Amino acid sequence: MRKIYAIGIGAGDPEHLTVQAVDRLNRVDVFFVLDKGEEKADLVRLREEILDRYVTRPYRVVLVADPPRDRKPADYRAAVADWHAARAEVYESVILSSLAESQTGAFLVWGDPSLYDSTIALIETVLARGRVTFEYEVIPGISSISALVARHRTTMNQIGRAVQLTTGRLLATGWPPDVDDVFVLLDAHTTFDRYTSHDLTIYWGAYVGTPDEILISGPLTPALATKIRETRTAAREHHGWIMDTYLLRRPTP
Structure with missing residues (x-):
């Protein structure tokens, strides 16, 4: 067979x-x-x-x-x-x-x-x-999320807290309840732009693990969101494609 x-x-x-x-x-x-x-x-x-x-x-x-x-x-x-x-x-x-x-x-x-x-x-x-x-x-x-957190030298979750994997399409409907760490995949529309006032940290990466790897992280301010969006657009235009993933983290109570 x-x-x-x-x-x-x-x-x-x-x-x-x-x-x-x-x-x-x-x-x-x-x-x-x-x-x-x-x-x-x-x-x-x-x-x-x-x-x-x-x-x-x-x-x-x-x-x-x-x-x-x-x-x-x-x-x-x-x-x-x-x-x-x-x-x-x-x-x-x-x-x-x-x-x-x-x-x-x-x-x-x-x-x-x-x-x-x-x-x-x-x-x-x-x-x-x-x-x-x-x-x-x-x-x-x-996985892309394992590679992402390894390259940013962080963890997937905070102690005793839940993690959620989602898409940009779903994140656009609102922050998941009772979750402090959200991995976002398949987001062509940079949905993180909607959360710049939420006291979040972002860990973003594109082409992770390849020679073209790009990593950006820090407090998700409007300025950083703009930097990631512009970097993403330029990289996609240069390569003709992009695979990117990001983790949004809010402080634990």
């Missing part, structure tokens, strides 16, 4: 890979790599660098064109559902066409497959469709 690995490869540094991840890389015959176009070619190159560095057996790389996505939908959930359905069809097709019955394939997942990533759900969708069968295993990786 075919086997698939979803391997977490960390937040950008090839040295983020775990010993377990390296072991599984060296069991793989075919690596499926999503091609998101020229603007995000760096993401493909990093995966190629990881394979060159760690894999010692013969393998093939199959580039998979990522289906287009509506970035400004009227109905966000419906647009994401449509995009995931299109991705599942692509995954199913490439597994059937490029992976023999006795072979092992892998998807190299940025960060950790369990955190704001669709790979596990897509694999389950492919299995549920019933056209192809395989076993699969998930290999955890260093």
